[in-house]
Amino acid sequence: MFVLAAIVFIVTLLSTPTSLVHGAGTSPYLKDMFIGRCWQYETLQANNHVLTEKVNCRELWTAFYKSFAFKDPCEMDKDSYENFFNMFKNKNKITNALFWSGAGELVHDFTFINDDYIVLEDTLTGNLLNGLTWCGSNTTADGLNYKDCESSGDICNAMYPAWFQASANFALRASGEATVLLNASRSRNRSAYYSKSFFRSVEMPRLKVDQLNVLVATNANARERCGTQSLIELDMDAKMKNMRTTCVDQPKLVLRVFCLKFPKASQCAPVSFLPQDSTRESEETILWRTICFILIAVAAFLLLIIGIYIIRKYFITKNSNFKYLHNWSFSKKPMLSNDDELTDNNNINVYRFEAR
Numbered sequence: 001m002f003v004l005a006a007i008v009f010i011v012t013l014l015s016t017p018t019s020l021v022h023g024a025g026t027s028p029y030l031k032d033m034f035i036g037r038c039w040q041y042e043t044l045q046a047n048n049h050v051l052t053e054k055v056n057c058r059e060l061w062t063a064f065y066k067s068f069a070f071k072d073p074c075e076m077d078k079d080s081y082e083n084f085f086n087m088f089k090n091k092n093k094i095t096n097a098l099f100w101s102g103a104g105e106l107v108h109d110f111t112f113i114n115d116d117y118i119v120l121e122d123t124l125t126g127n128l129l130n131g132l133t134w135c136g137s138n139t140t141a142d143g144l145n146y147k148d149c150e151s152s153g154d155i156c157n158a159m160y161p162a163w164f165q166a167s168a169n170f171a172l173r174a175s176g177e178a179t180v181l182l183n184a185s186r187s188r189n190r191s192a193y194y195s196k197s198f199f200r201s202v203e204m205p206r207l208k209v210d211q212l213n214v215l216v217a218t219n220a221n222a223r224e225r226c227g228t229q230s231l232i233e234l235d236m237d238a239k240m241k242n243m244r245t246t247c248v249d250q251p252k253l254v255l256r257v258f259c260l261k262f263p264k265a266s267q268c269a270p271v272s273f274l275p276q277d278s279t280r281e282s283e284e285t286i287l288w289r290t291i292c293f294i295l296i297a298v299a300a301f302l303l304l305i306i307g308i309y310i311i312r313k314y315f316i317t318k319n320s321n322f323k324y325l326h327n328w329s330f331s332k333k334p335m336l337s338n339d340d341e342l343t344d345n346n347n348i349n350v351y352r353f354e355a356r
């Protein structure tokens, strides 16, 4: 019941639309948001040696804008944002990188409250671009298309080369241990380790870490678990690159994040904080405890019966001995019989009980 409730809530999180809004045009106030985010980042991350970037925000905007403005998205290629990306100088390694695929909202809810991991969106590039839409047009005054940036995949997609490069750079900076949060119930029957995802096609091929921890989130329609289907392929890809791997189905971190966001939800009762396996474990423990209790009770009952029997027998024997002693006197007087003659003759005292 609890397991089902826990699973159902994740449907909500995992099925939330991702940041790319297909059919939408360039985000209004793109320039202001870009420069505002940049200044905020420069201020807040100034002392964080892993995340800091010494950039001129206006120059950064200009380089970004020139990459796609006045261009038909179909003219864009993977080098279109080269000048923009050349302005990022921080190559410091990230020893706690968190990748994700199909679980954008969930992973960002998690990193919003947990500082243990760094996602692409914590770096300046990811921070600037996350949630925004942009594409060029050669028919508008400012060279931006505010009506429609829709595209499928990497074809005629102004945003694709930017995310490609940002993801590639992020993966190259990862070192030591990295984690990935995957969705085992992706829409459109996509696998958790989806072949066209940025994680699989861009980040994984560039990743060089010692250990990759895989977290598999799922809703009620889980199609994969650790060690099955595409997750086997992920494990093989990692092992081919000499990475150690761990994999956890339905990690309790996921449930905790949800419960921080929705503390009054019924599935956030204390027992729900147990991971699925532990819940099963605790049910088994209760069963074993009950069996042990019954066995101990039966054993105690049997011991009681045996004890009563022994005590009864002891008292009965004692009573009869007492009666015996009471009814018989101890006498040293030899009772001679024909047979006793010989005994007597041998000067051996013969003791006999004599009835009164």
Ligand code: NFD
Binding pocket: 018, 019, 020, 021, 098, 099, 100, 101, 102, 103, 104, 119, 120, 121, 126, 130, 131, 152, 153, 154, 157, 158, 159, 160, 161, 163, 167, 170, 196, 197, 198, 199, 200, 203
């Ligand atoms: P996803 P993923 N073109 O959930 N990341 O593995 C463009 F332009 O399927 C982060 O592909 O997981 N954008 C972000 C697309 C974006 C396209 C890209 C496409 N053809 C990569 N398809 C981000 N913060 O938005 C999907 N998207 C967008 C890096 C769409 O907005 C992260 O480091 C969707 O929300 C992460 O490890 C988002 O990509 C991995 O790649 C994620 O698509 C996630 O890319």
